[in-house]
Amino acid sequence: xxWGDEIRSAEGIAPNRVEISDAExxxxxxxxxxxxxxxxxxxxxxxxxxxxxxxEAKAEGHAPAETEAPAEPKGKVVDLMSxxxxxVRAAKQARGGEGGEGKVREMRLxxxxxxxMAPAKKRPAS
Numbered sequence: 248x249x250w251g252d253e254i255r256s257a258e259g260i261a262p263n264r265v266e267i268s269d270a271e272x273x274x275x276x277x278x279x280x281x282x283x284x285x286x287x288x289x290x291x292x293x294x295x296x297x298x299x300x301x302x303e304a305k306a307e308g309h310a311p312a313e314t315e316a317p318a319e320p321k322g323k324v325v326d327l328m329s330x331x332x333x334x335v336r337a338a339k340q341a342r343g344g345e346g347g348e349g350k351v352r353e354m355r356l357x358x359x360x361x362x363x364m365a366p367a368k369k370r371p372a373s
Contacts, residue, residue: 304311
């Protein structure tokens with residue numbers, strides 16, 4: 248919010264006008280059709296509805312109604328540190344227990360093909 252003397256002109260702030268070709272509009276419509284038949288009427292602006300209720304209550308001169316608590320998140324929150332610790336514990340048990348000895352295997356080194364070095368250039372004696 249600004250005081251009356253702080254309000255500035257919107258010139259230079261508004262975005263420039265953008266020209267959109269018919270091909271771009273057709274591609275956007277094709278994309279929307281491909282995404283699915285989502286009917287946007289099923290969505291509600293809950294924040295706007297709550298704000299309108301508060302404004303209406305204050306305009307009538309009484310306290311706004313109590314709001315509902317936000318719904319719990321639907322996704323599962325994973326504790327990454329405990330997941331890592333469980334993974335390490337499972338790996339240790341697969342190797343032979345918590346403090347047990349695991350199997351030690353000898354690793355064979357792959358033989359590399361000999362590399363050819365370019366012959367050194369001879370320099371004239373100075």
